[in-house]
Amino acid sequence: xxxxxxxxxxRDAVRNIRKIxxxxxxxxxxxxxxxxxxxxxxxPYSEKLAEVVSDLAAAAxxxxxxxxxxxxxxxxxxxxxISSSRGLCGSFNTNVLKVATNHLDGQEKEGIQxxxxxxxxxxxxxxxxxxxxxxxxxxxxGDMPEFGEIEPIASALMDRFIRGEIASAHVAYTxxxxxxxxxxxxxxxxxxxxxxxxEGESKRAVDYEFSPDPKELLEELLPTTVRxxxxxxxxxxxxxxxxxRMVAMxxxxxxxxxxxxxxxxxxxxxRQTAITMELLDIVGGATALA
Amino acid sequence: xxxxxxxxxxITPDRSILEAEASFCAFPAHDGEIGIRAHxxxxxxxxxxxxxxxxxxxxxxxxxxxxxxxxxxGNQLSVLTExxxxxxxxxxxxxxxxxxxxxxxxxADEIQFAARQRALARARAALKAG
Numbered sequence: 001x002x003x004x005x006x007x008x009x010x011r012d013a014v015r016n017i018r019k020i021x022x023x024x025x026x027x028x029x030x031x032x033x034x035x036x037x038x039x040x041x042x043x044p045y046s047e048k049l050a051e052v053v054s055d056l057a058a059a060a061x062x063x064x065x066x067x068x069x070x071x072x073x074x075x076x077x078x079x080x081x082i083s084s085s086r087g088l089c090g091s092f093n094t095n096v097l098k099v100a101t102n103h104l105d106g107q108e109k110e111g112i113q114x115x116x117x118x119x120x121x122x123x124x125x126x127x128x129x130x131x132x133x134x135x136x137x138x139x140x141x142g143d144m145p146e147f148g149e150i151e152p153i154a155s156a157l158m159d160r161f162i163r164g165e166i167a168s169a170h171v172a173y174t175x176x177x178x179x180x181x182x183x184x185x186x187x188x189x190x191x192x193x194x195x196x197x198x199e200g201e202s203k204r205a206v207d208y209e210f211s212p213d214p215k216e217l218l219e220e221l222l223p224t225t226v227r228x229x230x231x232x233x234x235x236x237x238x239x240x241x242x243x244x245r246m247v248a249m250x251x252x253x254x255x256x257x258x259x260x261x262x263x264x265x266x267x268x269x270x271r272q273t274a275i276t277m278e279l280l281d282i283v284g285g286a287t288a289l290a
Numbered sequence: 291x292x293x294x295x296x297x298x299x300x301i302t303p304d305r306s307i308l309e310a311e312a313s314f315c316a317f318p319a320h321d322g323e324i325g326i327r328a329h330x331x332x333x334x335x336x337x338x339x340x341x342x343x344x345x346x347x348x349x350x351x352x353x354x355x356x357x358x359x360x361x362x363x364g365n366q367l368s369v370l371t372e373x374x375x376x377x378x379x380x381x382x383x384x385x386x387x388x389x390x391x392x393x394x395x396x397x398a399d400e401i402q403f404a405a406r407q408r409a410l411a412r413a414r415a416a417l418k419a420g
Contacts, residue, residue, distance in 0.1 A: 211321070
């Protein structure tokens with residue numbers, strides 16, 4: 001019967017899809033682990049840097065650095081958006097692009113024009129679709145960027161900020177909180193928030209020998225902090241993307257499995273019906289002859 | 291008496307490049323080379339460009355560093371740098387090519403000039419495998 005052949009074909013097609021989604025899930029798992037290891041590798045650096053900044057801030061009272069100043073009367077800002085270069089990762093892009101457009105709309109209401117720095121293809125395609133402007137496409141950044149790739153963008157943003165072209169710089173990315181939770185958010189990159197010692201953080205009074213003096217050292221350190229923050233946003237986004245893809249592909253594989261079960265059942269029923277019909281035919285023929 | 295040792299770590303944002311117990315370490319500070327031995331008084335210093343040399347319990351190490359900070363506190367020396375490379379990772383032919391490329395960088399304005407100077411210092415240091 002034609003119906004049965006169609007069912008077999010469909011089941012084969014779904015089986016193929018399941019094979020693909022399962023493979024993609026495995027790949028995403030491997031990439032997630034790699035991204036996670038890389039993020040952990042950068043942890044000692046950021047921890048040490050935070051320690052040095054807090055030690056320095058204690059030594060250099062009343063610092064006034066250009067990167068910390070809140071500029072006035074500038075109707076322009078910048079936003080770095082980190083999307084993904086490949087799809088099939090659930091709502092990863094939707095979420096991050098939603099917080100980005102919300103942020104842009106908010107800025108616009110205040111009469112501030114925002115230059116968008118878009119990383120990766122999906123975000124670029126979405127903004128093209130919305131007919132929103134992208135100031136710069138950060139095409140040179142890979143899927144698992146190294147610090148050296150991020151540095152030029154951070155430096156360019158700081159340059160523009162110091163020259164008074166932009167009033168602030170934000171980054172929209174997906175924060176990696178745990179492997180069960182990732183959240184799209186917009187955080188402020190510039191101006192740098194003043195370092196407030198967290199409560200319970202004991203003030204270590206180390207009597208350092210400084211070279212050059214603490215103020216000058218701090219001025220060197222702050223740009224590094226900005227660069228590191230942007231780098232962390234990128235590595236967080238990389239981890240979150242892989243998790244999102246893992247989850248999406250797991251769901252797709254499960255759905256394919258259900259579909260295969262359903263199609264098998266339908267096929268078996270059709271087969272049984274056909275057999276019954278044939279038997280009835282034979283039995284009917286035999287009775288007619290008898 | 292056994293030689294006194296201290297903890298030495300060289301860290302970049304991408305990885306921890308060296309983690310060892312050292313008896314001596316010399317690195318390029320912003321105003322000249324500084325040598326460190328165990329139990330040095332706390333120090334926080336900006337780095338320049340050049341070679342970091344370390345005598346560790348696992349032998350000698352040489353690293354090219356460019357910019358960053360060194361912090362000595364509690365008998366632990368931490369070198370934080372955005373760029374560090376082991377001497378065996380540097381290929382002299384590539385370094386030579388790199389220097390040529392850097393020398394061809396444009397110097398139209400002050401920013402470009404500063405960038406070129408920085409890249410030049412790094413490229414030259416890479417060639418000085420010494």
